[in-house]
């Protein structure tokens with residue numbers, strides 16, 4: 001599990017995450033291969049609930065015009081699989097982004113907490129933690145095996161260049 005920057009009490013009061021404008025939103029969680037197998041085996045998710053591009057298949061929000069992650073308990077604003085949620089969910093509001101053939105750690109400033117903390121010592125320390133985490137041999141191997149989660153996100157702030165999983169060791 002990735003350590004969190006945003007305290008859980010702040011997250012629980014915000015209704016920004018886990019909701020998406022479009023059914024096939026690029027922001028919906030993209031899954032590692034092992035996460036797909038776990039969701040099918042341990043959570044009993046039918047394979048049809050995962051889109052062919054290895055994303056959670058979003059569901060229409062009956063109370064709005066947006067789309068929801070199928071694991072969001074909207075009444076309590078909680079993730080039903082929080083302790084085993086996908087890596088992309090653990091990482092958010094940070095994202096791994098491919099730009100100009102570089103693998104970057106980026107951040108989504110739509111998260112109000114991170115926007116407020118930008119450039120603070122707390123933010124910088126957390127960046128150091130994430131950089132070390134993703135540059136570790138284990139995580140580089142994981143990214144190499146799961147290139148689907150390195151995506152070309154727009155409208156995010158580039159913060160650190162990571163090692164490329166394809167770079168020679």
Ligand code: SF4
Pocket residue numbers: 017018029069070071072073078079080081082085086089
């Ligand atoms: S798996 Fe959980 S944390 Fe991830 S988008 Fe769905 S509800 Fe949110």
